[in-house]
Amino acid sequence: MEKIDLKSLENKVRKKIEKAESLKELDTIFKEVFGKDGEVKKISKIIPKLPKKQRKIFGEKFGKMKESLMEEFEKKAKELKEKAEKEVEEKEWIDITIPPPKAPIGHYHPITLARRKIEEIFQSMGFEVVEGPEIEDEWHNFDALNIPPDHPARDVLSLGKTFYLKSGGLMRSHTSSVQIRYMEKNSPPLRIIVPGRVFRLDAIDASHEIDFWQLEGLMVGKDISVANFKAIIEEFLKRFFEKEVKIRLRPSFFPFTEPSFEVDISCVLCNGKGCQVCKNSGWLECGGAGMVHPNVYKNCKLNPKEWQGFAFGFGMNRLVMLKYKIPDIRLFNSGDLRFLHQF
């Protein structure tokens, strides 16, 4: 009967367990010891062949050894499992305090920005912001504004460049149509502005667009005069450009105003000293204005003897171009992100 050295077997196994670096490795060792062809199995087979006396003592020792090795395996398995979990945890740890990458932010169109500013200024002076349809009829765009068919004024005002629609109607060529729409429904006293898109068949260049914005204004009451117009526009321009701006009125003609003016503003770029933009004149054209024509009141079923007031129509793109130093009107409708990102 060969001598079985349980002690050295145990030590050998313990050393192996100690050295195991992974659960898989430990599992292999376990099978070597407790598996089908393992050392423990081999010994178990020998035990019954031992003499009875020896069998009992050896059996007990063997049992203790198995138990203690089993414990050792379990202890090591627990250790390795914890180690593996910790490694995964470290590898997969997410720092939720790190800010995420920034999502690209959209930009407001400069027209929108200017429009909001303009509305805020006029609202603070008691004006209501009004809208009207971009598809109009002849009555609101022309006739009610005292522009009869075939009147040369249609050309003078570039209103002959109107887009007519096959389905009837037209694309409004100015926001003055909203003066009519508003006075048909509301009686004075009234103060409104109408920022809106208008359409004219023009050759497009750095200062002409076919699809652009106007800022219409209308103030009607018992005794509204040109002086009121001047004061309000000066206040508006000062707040819009954030500096003192002078205005100059030149006689002009519009069928829906009498008297009519061209409105010039002192150049906001050179402050009137003369530069490229104002062509050294110190003045910039801003739009048309005048005292509402009696026929316009009549067309809205209002009494011209009872009411008087002013109307104006400014080129909004132009105001925005001057405010942000935009050199070309075509940029507004270009959709060019390099342009839009600047606002």
Ligand code: PHE
């Ligand atoms: N509607 C005119 C234009 O488009 C501008 C204007 C508006 C003039 C109001 C006088 C009064 O040119």
